[in-house]
Amino acid sequence: MSRIILSILLVVLLSPGFVSAQVKVRVFADRKPSGVSLLADKGRFELDIYDGTPTVVEPGDLVVFAMYGDRIAVKLKNSVSFTVDSLIVRGLGVNDLFFLRVNGTPGERRHYSGSLKCYADLGVMVLINLCDQEEYVAGVVRTEGGPGRRIEYLKSQALLARTYLYRHLDRHLIDGYNLCDHTHCQAFNGVTSDSLVLRAVKETRNQVILAADSTLIISAFHSNCGGETSTSDFVWLASHAYLKKVNDPFCQKSPNARWKKTIPLAEWESYLKRSGFQGPGKTPLSYNFVQDKRQNNYKAGSFPIPFNRIRNDFDLKSSFFSVTREGNSIILRGRGYGHGVGLCQEGAMVMAARGFLSDEIIKFYYSDVIITDVKNARPLKVIKTINSSD
Ligand SMILES: [Zn+2]
Ligand SMILES: [Zn+2]
Structure with missing residues (x-):
């Protein structure tokens, strides 16, 4: 071969x-x-x-x-x-x-x-x-x-x-x-006459965020991180030094800090089976799982299934949730809204209200970055490798 x-x-x-x-x-x-x-x-x-x-x-x-x-x-x-x-x-x-x-x-x-x-x-x-x-x-x-x-x-x-x-x-x-103009790139519904937005754009004119190697960063953001941002490899399988896990004390009382969803036990069990779970065997299974720090996989017994996959399949607000069985129901208690990578918007709003400057907000959520004129950005190299085997 x-x-x-x-x-x-x-x-x-x-x-x-x-x-x-x-x-x-x-x-x-x-x-x-x-x-x-x-x-x-x-x-x-x-x-x-x-x-x-x-x-x-x-x-x-x-x-x-x-x-x-x-x-x-x-x-x-x-x-x-x-x-x-x-x-x-x-x-x-x-x-x-x-x-x-x-x-x-x-x-x-x-x-x-x-x-x-x-x-x-x-x-x-x-x-x-x-x-x-x-x-x-x-x-x-x-x-x-x-x-x-x-x-x-x-x-x-x-x-x-x-x-x-x-x-x-x-x-x-x-x-x-x-x-x-769609979320595939950035949502853009036309120009604005909002004077505060125009002032914010003017005061940051030509300024961008660069990584330590002077390339433009992936400026990922989300609504609420639930108290802990996610590393990029948790979501996109690629890691970037500036997208590290950050403990966020600012967003915990914001509107999207918590969510809850109830799923019938039978639906949860048939979902797990469709995903490859062989069943609980002789000993009954609680299906309980505590996620107080972000983790990759939920486990039913020893069977792992990525939280991100469950999030997509059930259209959940985030992949940062714990699972509890209560009678014939499964209760998902979640934190945050969005993928959790990069800047947490609700946390950033609280930081601004407490007097932090935009540079401080950016540097809180992205590690070791530089805010500078776009003319200082280095060429971005994209290396694509296609592997094929016979
Ligand atoms: Zn696009
Ligand atoms: Zn947050």
């Missing part, structure tokens, strides 16, 4: 010159819009169609596009209609704002800045927003940051969102844009 090991070395160059002012974000990426209305709000735009004369679009003007076979039908303010392969509504100034509404979401109108490109790809309408990077960061903080209103908390969120942006600029490059 021979083994062929094929190694592909892929070097993604992130030299100082990679910093550009704009980002291409696919918006409404989780929907399949059949039609979109664009309402120009501020600034001045040109409707740019290949080989055609640009049409001026001004505040108050409406442009409607819809799928038409595998092309895009466009309708303008003066009722002119035509079909195209692609079109760009191009912002001409520095403060061009427009609203977007997609079919099937009455009432939901999102605010965007910059330009919008629209084209059909295999029968699906693709909408790409070309927008200023810092406005994108502010939009992500507003969408992902939760209810925290302290400036130092929001600054910590801005550092995370910007670090993610630069680390993942190539995530959808093969698709012709940088990032999508």
